[in-house]
């Protein structure tokens with residue numbers, strides 16, 4: 001820990017930021033977002049008025065991800081940091097030790113729901129048992145709340161561009177509302193309302209749109225399921241006539257492939273949208289959410 005802090009100090013001099021101002025050489029305020037869905041919100045709101053840095057690199061998943069000393073300095077010197085307390089302890093630590101001008105913690109905007117029993121043990125332990133299920137962005141209405149608070153913070157941090165931040169938020173709110181409407185209508189009439197997914201990232205989605213989510217692994221992609229859990233899941237897939245087990249892009253497909261192979265059913269991709277995939281540079285939160293909707297409609301035979 002001490003070593004990391006010393007390293008952070010050592011790279012201070014290398015950064016193109018005027019000391020403690022949060023303003024880069026290009027004169028724009030610096031904003032950091034701790035992982036992709038938050039970066040998406042930040043970028044939509046700030047437009048060209050600020051530089052947004054994502055602390056999680058593309059293709060990586062954010063659970064417990066570390067940050068570099070250089071990123072730690074960037075966080076402390078940013079005007080606004082948008083992050084989710086509990087998901088990335090390394091980010092929490094930097095913000096606690098050396099806070100940016102404004103730190104927007106999404107867990108004080110969104111009430112995180114409890115981690116489902118039995119599955120989140122590891123996650124709960126690593127966060128003093130206090131943290132809830134982090135995957136709130138799977139409910140577009142909750143991401144909209146975060147956008148409102150982030151906008152209000154940008155207005156305070158950079159008042160001369162307030163009108164643009166507010167206009168950008170109006171446009172983002174409309175996009176999120178349209179996405180919510182597509183989910184409501186798209187999932188209104190389905191033969192099944194079950195989702196078997198690889199890691200437990202879809203509870204918020206399930207609650208909002210009335211789907212029963214059955215995760216193979218726990219709240220983090222690397223949480224291993226017990227043999228008992230796997231056999232219960234196999235029984236459910238048989239009795240519920242489930243056609244598809246969902247994989248995701250950033251985590252290993254091993255468990256999903258094994259389960260689907262054993263039961264002779266199909267697999268498809270449902271993206272938890274924790275990060276973007278390098279091979280799909282055009283993707284955004286909105287396109288990935290719509291691709292997920294199409295995959296669910298197919299698996300659950302929605303008309």
Ligand SMILES: [Zn+2]
Nearest residue numbers: 201219220272
């Ligand atoms: Zn996750």
